[in-house]
Amino acid sequence: MHPVRGVVQPYAWGMIGASSLVAQLASKFASVNSTQPYAEYWMGTHPKGESYLLDDNQTSVKAYLQRDLPFLFKVLSVETALSIQAHPNKEHAKILHRQNPKEYPDDNHKPEMAIALTKFECLCAFRPYEEIKQFIEKYEQLQILCGKKNCEEFSQSVSSQAELSIQESLLKKIYANLMQSSPTIISQCVDAHLQVVESETTNDLSRLFARLNKQYPGGDVGLFSIYFFNYITLNAGEAILLKANIPHAYLHGQCIECMACSDNVVRAGLTPKFKDIPTLIDMLDYQPLTIQQTKFPGQKISENITEFDPRQISSIDDFIVQEIRGKTGCINAIDQPSLMIIVHGQGVMNDDKVQFNEASVFLIEKQTAVDFKSDSNILAYRAYSVL
Numbered sequence: 001m002h003p004v005r006g007v008v009q010p011y012a013w014g015m016i017g018a019s020s021l022v023a024q025l026a027s028k029f030a031s032v033n034s035t036q037p038y039a040e041y042w043m044g045t046h047p048k049g050e051s052y053l054l055d056d057n058q059t060s061v062k063a064y065l066q067r068d069l070p071f072l073f074k075v076l077s078v079e080t081a082l083s084i085q086a087h088p089n090k091e092h093a094k095i096l097h098r099q100n101p102k103e104y105p106d107d108n109h110k111p112e113m114a115i116a117l118t119k120f121e122c123l124c125a126f127r128p129y130e131e132i133k134q135f136i137e138k139y140e141q142l143q144i145l146c147g148k149k150n151c152e153e154f155s156q157s158v159s160s161q162a163e164l165s166i167q168e169s170l171l172k173k174i175y176a177n178l179m180q181s182s183p184t185i186i187s188q189c190v191d192a193h194l195q196v197v198e199s200e201t202t203n204d205l206s207r208l209f210a211r212l213n214k215q216y217p218g219g220d221v222g223l224f225s226i227y228f229f230n231y232i233t234l235n236a237g238e239a240i241l242l243k244a245n246i247p248h249a250y251l252h253g254q255c256i257e258c259m260a261c262s263d264n265v266v267r268a269g270l271t272p273k274f275k276d277i278p279t280l281i282d283m284l285d286y287q288p289l290t291i292q293q294t295k296f297p298g299q300k301i302s303e304n305i306t307e308f309d310p311r312q313i314s315s316i317d318d319f320i321v322q323e324i325r326g327k328t329g330c331i332n333a334i335d336q337p338s339l340m341i342i343v344h345g346q347g348v349m350n351d352d353k354v355q356f357n358e359a360s361v362f363l364i365e366k367q368t369a370v371d372f373k374s375d376s377n378i379l380a381y382r383a384y385s386v387l
Contacts, residue, residue: 222269
């Protein structure tokens with residue numbers, strides 16, 4: 001086992017100063033700036049934020065292993081909403097990287113998983129179509145932005161239970177119309193819709209619309225995506241798995257995140273960064289999912305370990321994450337190197353030879369089991385890959 005130092009990414013949407021778990025991780029190596037956002041803590045071998053061993057003369061994890069890890073392991077502390085986004089599949093990632101390497105720096109796909117550490121708000125996947133139908137029939141601003149005739153055709157297809165492919169095609173049409181509306185019309189509709197939601201103070205989505213408008217004022221088209229995507233609040237320990245082309249946006253809270261080793265993001269709203277709306281519209285998976293279908297349950301594999309393995313429901317084999325809890329226990333040996341972060345708790349491991357506390361990060365070598373003892377229940381997460 002080797003203690004490891006990760007890398008802080010101070011993106012503007014991060015929690016500020018010591019309120020951020022990311023800042024607490026950073027505080028092991030540097031003083032915390034009370035006015036700086038601490039958004040992400042990266043653990044892995046991605047060139048944008050390589051991790052280093054602390055007990056081997058600051059050797060990088062990549063140099064020590066003499067290979068890249070196929071996954072990127074993160075902690076996120078989200079204060080304001082991240083962009084409306086999706087991630088490309090492997091083939092599409094190669095095309096985007098070749099065409100625009102500045103904005104798409106990797107030629108790899110980026111499926112990802114988020115496990116909530118606190119209450120964690122997010123948008124994820126298109127809602128059941130009946131819900132979208134109700135919103136576009138209820139709100140005039142959606143009819144203006146999506147096109148009244150388009151909305152009528154979509155509503156009719158849902159009511160008549162037309163073939164799913166027809167409904168998907170019409171949904172793509174109205175969502176494309178929304179996202180490609182002129183800035184002037186978007187701004188007018190945002191202002192008008194704010195007047196509507198002010199009278200719906202008990203409505204969660206109305207409050208969310210007003211909150212997001214404060215974070216991204218001036219008429220951001222991404223605000224209206226809340227009526228198209230599932231609005232989910234995960235409890236601590238709950239997870240979502242985001243396959244290629246699934247639309248999503250993280251809104252608030254702290255989480256563990258693991259993904260294929262890539263930083264490719266196609267954005268289209270709720271961001272000052274580069275937007276690629278035509279690409280996003282063409283690539284999105286428009287299938288309807290319920291909130292329950294978007295959640296990804298872990299499986300208990302021992303007294304101490306719950307495992308989140310994407311292979312249970314997909315072909316994603318870039319990463320597996322284990323949640324570890326308890327006062328004493330054993331973490332199983334695997335045939336690949338892994339990274340582990342202690343979120344809560346302090347104690348000793350490996351027959352009292354290794355001390356750990358909150359914010360400790362370790363590289364665990366392959367075929368190495370780890371025993372631990374703590375005065376209180378620990379919470380830790382370990383990421384690895386079968387690749």
